[in-house]
Amino acid sequence: MPAEFFGSLSNHKTPPTYKFFNGNEWVESKSKKTTDVISPIDNHVVGKLQVVTTKEIDEVIEKAKRAQRQWEATPLNQRIKIMHLVADWIRHFEQYLTSLLTAEIGKTHDEAKGEIVRTADLIDYFADEAQSLKGETLDSDNFPGFEKGRIAMIERVAYGVVLAIAPFNYPVNLSASKIAPALLMGNSVVFKPPTQGGIAGIHLARIFEKSGIPDGIFSCVTGGGSDVGNYLVSHDDIDLVTFTGSSDTGVAIAAKAKMVPLVFECGGNNPAVILPDADLHLAAREIVKGGFSYAGQRCTAIKYVLGTKKILDQLRPIILETLKDMVKPGDPRSPETKLVGPVISESAAIHIEEVIQEAVKDGAKILTGRKRKGSLIEPTILTSVKPEMAVVKKELFGPIVSLIEIKSMDEAITIINNSSYGLQASVFSRDEGSALNFAKYLKVGTVQINGSPQRGPDHFPFLGVKKSGVGVQGVRYSLESMSRLRPIVLNKPQ
Numbered sequence: 001m002p003a004e005f006f007g008s009l010s011n012h013k014t015p016p017t018y019k020f021f022n023g024n025e026w027v028e029s030k031s032k033k034t035t036d037v038i039s040p041i042d043n044h045v046v047g048k049l050q051v052v053t054t055k056e057i058d059e060v061i062e063k064a065k066r067a068q069r070q071w072e073a074t075p076l077n078q079r080i081k082i083m084h085l086v087a088d089w090i091r092h093f094e095q096y097l098t099s100l101l102t103a104e105i106g107k108t109h110d111e112a113k114g115e116i117v118r119t120a121d122l123i124d125y126f127a128d129e130a131q132s133l134k135g136e137t138l139d140s141d142n143f144p145g146f147e148k149g150r151i152a153m154i155e156r157v158a159y160g161v162v163l164a165i166a167p168f169n170y171p172v173n174l175s176a177s178k179i180a181p182a183l184l185m186g187n188s189v190v191f192k193p194p195t196q197g198g199i200a201g202i203h204l205a206r207i208f209e210k211s212g213i214p215d216g217i218f219s220c221v222t223g224g225g226s227d228v229g230n231y232l233v234s235h236d237d238i239d240l241v242t243f244t245g246s247s248d249t250g251v252a253i254a255a256k257a258k259m260v261p262l263v264f265e266c267g268g269n270n271p272a273v274i275l276p277d278a279d280l281h282l283a284a285r286e287i288v289k290g291g292f293s294y295a296g297q298r299c300t301a302i303k304y305v306l307g308t309k310k311i312l313d314q315l316r317p318i319i320l321e322t323l324k325d326m327v328k329p330g331d332p333r334s335p336e337t338k339l340v341g342p343v344i345s346e347s348a349a350i351h352i353e354e355v356i357q358e359a360v361k362d363g364a365k366i367l368t369g370r371k372r373k374g375s376l377i378e379p380t381i382l383t384s385v386k387p388e389m390a391v392v393k394k395e396l397f398g399p400i401v402s403l404i405e406i407k408s409m410d411e412a413i414t415i416i417n418n419s420s421y422g423l424q425a426s427v428f429s430r431d432e433g434s435a436l437n438f439a440k441y442l443k444v445g446t447v448q449i450n451g452s453p454q455r456g457p458d459h460f461p462f463l464g465v466k467k468s469g470v471g472v473q474g475v476r477y478s479l480e481s482m483s484r485l486r487p488i489v490l491n492k493p494q
């Protein structure tokens with residue numbers, strides 16, 4: 001029953017005020033300050049989160065530091081068992097967590113459910129994969145000029161205290177994708193959920209706690225990024241920062257963090273290139289799915305499409321037709337709504353509207369969409385867009401796709417490589433060889449051939465270059481990035 005399991009997280013008022021988890025217990029902050037989580041559906045306050053004090057952060061990190069060594073010494077199979085239990089509890093509360101996500105961040109039922117199910121599967125996969133991470137030994141015989149008898153025994157060990165910061169758009173999945181590998185590798189974790197999505201984050205934290213993580217090893221501290229974020233990221237006792245969020249925040253955090261490893265997933269502004277021989281119906285479906293799922297609020301959303309005049313002339317009516325079939329904007333609680341619900345807040349929607357207006361003033365044309373009602377923006381396709389317009393220069397987290405006409409495929413490469421982002425790109429062609437060849441010229445993390453950008457399957461490597469990220473995620477890659485090599489060298493020269 002959710003009430004028994006989650007009941008003590010809040011004070012049950014309307015709206016409820018949630019506690020934070022200090023590593024041992026759920027408590028209210030001494031700050032007596034809270035921050036509101038506002039539903040993008042109708043602006044009601046879904047709940048209030050504690051704004052923790054710097055002293056409380058110090059205490060939480062101190063506990064995490066003290067408890068970590070014991071946790072790392074715990075047999076891996078026990079840590080694995082706990083993670084499988086976390087996955088099971090997530091599945092058990094699937095419906096409840098799904099409805100929380102819809103209320104809090106405006107995801108449609110199917111998208112919210114997809115996030116929850118995928119998270120449970122991901123944690124199981126992490127737990128299974130952790131067993132196969134192995135160390136190695138190296139022998140000095142193999143290196144010229146070194147005498148025999150030196151042996152390096154190389155193990156993977158924890159960093160210490162990991163700070164995990166998650167974004168609003170996947171507050172359960174992108175929290176678990178940090179917390180689970182960090183804990184499996186023997187780190188303790190200080191988790192800072194996003195404000196919007198923080199209630200789901202708190203419920204996830206409860207599941208980790210109830211699954212048997214020992215005292216002090218795991219905590220969940222809340223408060224806006226601008227209230228608590230700077231203090232957390234620059235704390236002397238944080239040994240690694242794993243962050244997903246916008247590129248601007250990533251750059252700001254990198255400037256403040258101490259000399260510790262950073263694993264960052266940041267903004268994406270992903271192009272789709274349509275080569276002359278592409279299957280345009282396939283491309284249209286992928287563009288619509290890639291551009292409009294969760295109202296375009298995905299780092300892997302397609303934001304602009306590059307094609308010659310001839311291609312775009314053929315593609316436009318097909319995209320419009322596909323859009324009608326696949327997208328129905330509306331209230332995310334309604335089963336009628338497909339892909340496009342509200343964006344995260346009315347102020348975000350107003351910003352998006354302004355950027356569209358600016359593009360139109362500069363010569364872009366509206367093929368469809370543009371209208372805004374509160375936080376809901378119609379799925380919008382712009383044509384005659386130039387690469388220097390703000391609508392494509394900076395990631396716009398909304399249901400907008402821009403069509404950019406190019407003269408040659410070389411021009412497409414220049415536009416993509418000049419972008420300050422480099423998460424993913426899609427290339428559409430019936431000739432996979434040409435697409436493969438084209439893909440090699442693109443400075444992005446991953447190129448998708450004949451498919452829209454995406455993070456999964458979650459055991460594939462996932463990374464961004466330029467302002468889109470630092471380091472690599474993906475099941476094994478995340479386990480590796482949450483641990484370091486520790487060589488111990490036995491010197492017995494013969």
Ligand code: NAP
Pocket residue numbers: 165166167168169170174192193194195196223224225226228229230233244245246247249250252253265266267268298299300395397423464468469
């Ligand atoms: P955001 O505003 O950058 O916030 C991300 C997280 O950072 C939140 O928990 C936020 O807390 C916190 N934060 C804000 N300022 C901080 C500071 N100065 N110090 C420490 N933490 C701080 O991003 P968002 O709007 O939540 O998420 C959307 C962005 O994430 C998009 O740019 C999207 O592309 C990117 N994203 C990237 C990936 C990827 O895999 N590459 C995946 C998903 C999302 P508060 O919410 O409390 O302010």
